[in-house]
Amino acid sequence: MRRTYLLEIVMIAVAVAFMFPVYILISLSLKDPPQISQSPLALPNPPTLDNFASAWSAAALGPSLMNSTVITVVSLVALITLGSFASYFLARVKSGLGYGLYILFLLGIVLPFQLGMIPLYQLVTELGLIGTHAGLILFYTGIQLPFTVFLYTGFIRALPREYASAAQIDGASHLVAFTRVVFPLLRPITGTVLILNAVFIWNDFFTPLIYLGGSGFETIPVSVFAYVGQYVSQHGLVFAGLVLGALPIVLVFLVLQRYVIKGFSSGLKG
Amino acid sequence: MTVLTAFRSRARATGRRVSADTPSWLFAAPALVVYALVVLYPAVSGMVYAFTDWSGIGEDRSFVGLANFGTLLGDEQAMGSIGNTILLTVAVVAVQNGVGLLLALGVNAKLKSRGLLRVIFFAPVVVSPVMVAFLWKYLFNPDPSAGLNGLLGLEVDWLGDPSVALWSIAGMVVWQYAGYSMVIFLAGLEGVPKELYEAAMIDGAGTWQRFRYVTWPLLAPAVTINLMLSTIGGLKLFDQVFAATNGGPGYATETLSTVLYKQAFVFGKFGYSTAIALVLALFVAAVSLVQVYYLRGREVTA
Numbered sequence: 001m002r003r004t005y006l007l008e009i010v011m012i013a014v015a016v017a018f019m020f021p022v023y024i025l026i027s028l029s030l031k032d033p034p035q036i037s038q039s040p041l042a043l044p045n046p047p048t049l050d051n052f053a054s055a056w057s058a059a060a061l062g063p064s065l066m067n068s069t070v071i072t073v074v075s076l077v078a079l080i081t082l083g084s085f086a087s088y089f090l091a092r093v094k095s096g097l098g099y100g101l102y103i104l105f106l107l108g109i110v111l112p113f114q115l116g117m118i119p120l121y122q123l124v125t126e127l128g129l130i131g132t133h134a135g136l137i138l139f140y141t142g143i144q145l146p147f148t149v150f151l152y153t154g155f156i157r158a159l160p161r162e163y164a165s166a167a168q169i170d171g172a173s174h175l176v177a178f179t180r181v182v183f184p185l186l187r188p189i190t191g192t193v194l195i196l197n198a199v200f201i202w203n204d205f206f207t208p209l210i211y212l213g214g215s216g217f218e219t220i221p222v223s224v225f226a227y228v229g230q231y232v233s234q235h236g237l238v239f240a241g242l243v244l245g246a247l248p249i250v251l252v253f254l255v256l257q258r259y260v261i262k263g264f265s266s267g268l269k270g
Numbered sequence: 271m272t273v274l275t276a277f278r279s280r281a282r283a284t285g286r287r288v289s290a291d292t293p294s295w296l297f298a299a300p301a302l303v304v305y306a307l308v309v310l311y312p313a314v315s316g317m318v319y320a321f322t323d324w325s326g327i328g329e330d331r332s333f334v335g336l337a338n339f340g341t342l343l344g345d346e347q348a349m350g351s352i353g354n355t356i357l358l359t360v361a362v363v364a365v366q367n368g369v370g371l372l373l374a375l376g377v378n379a380k381l382k383s384r385g386l387l388r389v390i391f392f393a394p395v396v397v398s399p400v401m402v403a404f405l406w407k408y409l410f411n412p413d414p415s416a417g418l419n420g421l422l423g424l425e426v427d428w429l430g431d432p433s434v435a436l437w438s439i440a441g442m443v444v445w446q447y448a449g450y451s452m453v454i455f456l457a458g459l460e461g462v463p464k465e466l467y468e469a470a471m472i473d474g475a476g477t478w479q480r481f482r483y484v485t486w487p488l489l490a491p492a493v494t495i496n497l498m499l500s501t502i503g504g505l506k507l508f509d510q511v512f513a514a515t516n517g518g519p520g521y522a523t524e525t526l527s528t529v530l531y532k533q534a535f536v537f538g539k540f541g542y543s544t545a546i547a548l549v550l551a552l553f554v555a556a557v558s559l560v561q562v563y564y565l566r567g568r569e570v571t572a
Contacts, residue, residue, distance in 0.1 A: 004380060011376045012383060015390050020421060021445065025405050040416035078304075086301035092292045101298065108309045112506055112554050114530055114547040116312025118540050119319065123312065142308020145301055174293040203398035205509045210535065221398040225513065228404050235408060242404055246397045253396045257389050260396065264450060265457040 029239035036235050051240035059227035059241045061220070065248060067212075068219040070133055072201045075140035079148050079197055080190060082141065087152030088178050092161070102153060108146030113207075121210065131215035136208060140201050148193050155189040156182070195256075195263035202249055220245050320545040325538050338545035348546060351517075351524040354436055355553075358525065359504030361440040362447075367496050369444060370451025375481075377452065378459045388456070392449035399446065403513035406442040410514075429515050432522035439523055443510055447503070451496045458492030459485070494565040498558065505554050526550045 028036055029051055030044040039045075056062070090102045120139070121130075129135030163185060167177040205221040212218050218226070224245040231237045253260050320338060324331035342348050377387050394402060409417040410428035419425060428438040462485055470480045508527035511517065517524035517532070526546060534543035 007376060007379055008381045008383060011381060011387055014373075014376070015383075015387055018445070019390060021405055021409055024409060024417065028408075040413070041420045082301040082304060086298040089293050089295060089297035093295075094292060098292075101302070104310075105301075105305065108305065110555050110558050111309065111313050112547065112551050113309075114506070114527060115316040115544070115551045116309060116314075117316070117547065118312075118534055118544055119315035120308065120312035123307070138304070139308060142304045145305050146309070149301065174297075178293065178297075199396050203396075203400075205398065205400045206512075206531075221400045224398070224404075225400055238404065239408075242401050246401050249396050249398075250393065253393065254389070257392075261388065261392055261453050264392075264395070265453040 025239055025242060028235050029243045031236055033234070033236060051236040052244065055227070055237055055240035055244055058231070058237070059223050059245070060218070061223065061241070061244050063216075064218055064220045064223040067133065067217050068202060068248075071136050071140070071208075071219060072198055074133070075137045075144075075201050076194060076197055078137065078141040079144055080193060083145055083148035083193065084152050084183060084186060084190070085178070086145075087149050087156055088182060090149065091153045091156035091159075102149075105146050105149045108143075109150060113143055124211065130211055131217060133217060135211050136219075139207055139211070140197075140204075144197050144200065148197065151189055151193055152186065155186060159185060191259060192263045192266065195260050199249070199260075220248075316544045316547060319541050320548045322541045324541040331541065334541070338542050339549075341542060342545060342549065347521045347524060348526075348529050350521045351526050351529040352549070354521075354523060355505060355507070355525045355527075358436055358440055358443075358507060359501060361437065362443050362504045362507075363497060363500045365440065366444045366448050366500050367451050367493075369448040370496065371455050373448060373452040374455035374459060378456060388453070391452055394446040395450045397446070399509040400513045402446045403442065403510045406438075406445070407514045410438055410442075430519055432519050435515055435519060435522045439510060439514060442514070443504075443507065447500070451500065454492050454496050454499075455489065458489045462488045490565070494561065497565065498561050501557050501561065502554055505550065505557065526553075 030047040412427040530546040
């Protein structure tokens with residue numbers, strides 16, 4: 001019993017040290033410039049919210065929040081629809097061609113996207129989708145499909161065929177059997193697919209930077225990047241922008257932490 | 271009942287057993303189209319461009335054979351970036367997984383605060399790496415009274431000193447992702463049957479022996495996943511470097527990803543850039559294959 005107490009104290013001390021960067025982030029965002037230069041480590045005295053008001057409008061965080069939400073939500077719907085349908089076929093097909101197709105999808109997990117980055121940029125430009133939500137939604141749907149198919153196919157293979165067969169004996173087509181019977185049974189893996197893809201898409205930086213930079217449709221990481229570049233030496237403003245930029249996903253994480261952690265730790269059993 | 275009878279007669283008529291047939295390939299067609307368009311076609315084109323002198327503008331390009339790879343061998347910045355990428359990856363993989371394992375072992379004990387600790391250590395994982403890099407860029411400032419120097423009483427120029435900068439970036443990546451390794455190890459630890467510990471204790475095994483002979487072998491799948499994820503993440507590292515140092519000072523923190531970005535979007539050498547991307551792709555593929563074959567071999571079941 002005594003050893004558990006000792007371990008608990010050690011772990012709490014580690015956690016406090018681990019949170020030092022977060023303390024600096026929040027305390028600096030609440031300080032005026034003289035406080036930041038004279039007492040960078042102390043608690044804000046008195047705290048001020050001025051930085052937040054300036055950062056919110058200067059970083060265009062309202063519109064960026066909207067852009068990030070639209071891009072993430074539409075990409076997730078496309079990924080879950082296309083991914084689950086394709087996986088149902090790939091998990092049930094018995095021909096060699098079907099297996100080859102599955103391997104072809106898995107190849108996409110290993111290929112670094114940088115290899116196709118420039119031809120894809122050219123393609124998206126030719127389609128007239130640079131600087132639009134649609135260009136990025138297409139990108140995320142394609143780039144995250146291999147991982148999504150990998151997760152869904154593994155799960156569906158472990159699912160007894162009898163559920164769908166029973167529905168089909170009652171006269172349902174494959175389409176109806178899948179949407180009404182099989183898809184609802186995929187809920188646990190759909191949760192994992194949703195969480196892992198949502199965190200990736202929401203935070204992705206490089207592709208939105210080259211596709212959306214300067215278009216007025218920037219996502220949060222791109223807006224914050226541009227904003228920090230502009231106010232680089234005004235740490236109070238920069239940190240208020242970082243707090244506001246990180247807040248949406250941190251709040252969602254805190255509310256759904258059990259599911260998020262489960263998604264990250266269970267979804268990767270290959 | 272009538273539906274069933276009608277259905278049966280139809281099934282007999284077409285001579286197929288419905289329960290055994292597979293869904294139409296049309297289920298996979300939309301996904302395949304998007305995948306081919308966004309991943310396969312660009313990757314194959316990329317491999318072709320790697321052997322050309324394409325500037326990215328217009329169709330004007332000619333095949334130059336292996337010239338881009340020859341340029342790479344003589345390019346100090348690019349060769350340095352390969353070394354940096356490997357050093358950074360090795361440092362991140364070793365420290366992130368070491369710290370992640372220690373955190374997991376600590377949090378896995380029956381602590382009152384275990385739920386809260388888990389949330390604290392994992393939280394940075396969900397934040398954008400660019401924002402984490404901006405936070406650390408301030409923490410790394412050379413002012414002895416502020417940031418990390420102020421806390422530790424040091425006078426280190428974390429990002430300005432070429433011999434330190436790469437390790438500073440590794441440190442910030444470890445801070446962000448140690449919690450990711452931790453939750454995967456925790457999932458592994460939950461799968462170790464309690465009876466095995468009891469049996470080991472009855473046999474007189476101490477704490478270290480229980481870890482070495484019970485926990486560690488059964489953690490092998492979690493080790494495999496963690497090493498794969500952190501290695502691939504380390505090899506592709508871009509956002510953190512781009513935001514914190516942009517490859518500097520000099521070329522001290524340049525990685526394969528930042529060099530291929532600059533060759534394409536700053537210097538317009540698209541052919542050369544895809545050649546570097548191909549080298550990166552080969553690194554990632556080779557490491558993934560080696561890890562899968564080697565690490566899977568030491569996995570055991572409880």
